[in-house]
Amino acid sequence: MLAKREQHKPLQFKAVKSQSLLAWKTGRLTFRNTPLEEVIDAVNSYFGLDIQVPPSAASLYKRSLTVDFGNKSVDEILVSLQRALKVPLVKDSGNRYYITLK
Numbered sequence: 001m002l003a004k005r006e007q008h009k010p011l012q013f014k015a016v017k018s019q020s021l022l023a024w025k026t027g028r029l030t031f032r033n034t035p036l037e038e039v040i041d042a043v044n045s046y047f048g049l050d051i052q053v054p055p056s057a058a059s060l061y062k063r064s065l066t067v068d069f070g071n072k073s074v075d076e077i078l079v080s081l082q083r084a085l086k087v088p089l090v091k092d093s094g095n096r097y098y099i100t101l102k
Contacts, residue, residue, distance in 0.1 A: 028071070029042060031067050032066050036060055036063045036085075047077070047095075052096065054100070056100070057099055057100055060085060060087065060101075085099065088100050
């Protein structure tokens with residue numbers, strides 16, 4: 001179960017398919033047919049990133065990924081996400097990135 005809190009929104013709960021939310025304990029980010037939103041949440045949480053999918057790219061949430069990031073670096077994971085999704089990942093500032101369809 002995953003609890004998610006966003007500013008000015010009620011606490012949200014949902015069941016998750018991935019064990020990668022426990023990566024802080026296991027050291028591995030592994031996903032099998034996992035919804036993109038869960039993959040992004042796990043990567044954001046593990047690496048302290050802020051990967052965003054803007055409304056213009058919301059159709060990407062229909063995708064599921066099967067990928068084993070193993071012990072890759074942040075840069076390697078970002079490149080892997082771009083390749084798996086076949087879309088650009090644009091750095092905004094600091095640790096904020098946007099996935100776009102262009």
